[in-house]
Amino acid sequence: MLLSALKYSRQRESIKEFLANRYDHPTADMIYANMRALYPNISLGTVYRNLSLLVDMGEVLKLSVGDGPDRFDGNTDPHYHFICTECQNVLDLKMESIDHINVIAGQNFDGEIKGHMTYFYGVCGDCTKKS
Amino acid sequence: MLLSALKYSRQRESIKEFLANRYDHPTADMIYANMRALYPNISLGTVYRNLSLLVDMGEVLKLSVGDGPDRFDGNTDPHYHFICTECQNVLDLKMESIDHINVIAGQNFDGEIKGHMTYFYGVCGDCTKKS
DNA sequence: GTCCATGCAAATAATTTGCAACGCA
């Protein structure tokens, strides 16, 4: 819901930059903790408000991975995510497109399939080695 | 975590039966509202506790569809779900298996892909006709 | 009688929102 013009905000820029340099898909709380190093008085509300704006603008992705709080991703290139069931980490997957599943899903469906959300899960490399 | 033996409970049986006959993937609140017709004093806590047990036993599926509360599905046959971005309804999809995407995802991945969670989204048949 | 299940209420977790002060344009 973008009803009015956006104004520059240091906090928003910092959150965006922070996410652009992280590949571990942090939660709002983790982002908040890191932002406090830069802005000791920043509030969680500000973090949530700006994350929400950035998601609406398409500059950040919100990952709702079932249990636990939402996570945020500064990489908006289309890609998929893997959730390790041991350590709960969320990893990026380098894989070819699977957009054809939209066609498969639409074959017996009365309506329009516009996309899909897919999360892969299993045990990550690190956890496989540990066990 | 099932540490102790389960005892019969009318409430749990009713919730299970209710879900077995619904195809609209109700939320805990909706289940609660319906259960109150049968058990005027049933509490939300009881609904949540029993849903959690049923999910652990594999007799009910929990659907975490991003926004909004979790939904529950009494149909445990493997199948996929579609979320209408207009009316928010969650529909079952009759489609062939797409388990091959696990193989695709695992091709450049250092770890073990055990499965995936996929939700399709778009506009359902009813909403397409309305617009 | 033992121990799980229930109802009720309070607690928790994640996120959103109201409001007065602040800061970009």
Next chain:
DNA sequence: TGCGTTGCAAATTATTTGCATGGAC
């Protein structure tokens, strides 16, 4: 100056939990 943004706190939403009582076995 005008209106978006912030910090702070309170509110909301979804879900979980503690506890005394009730019910299954």
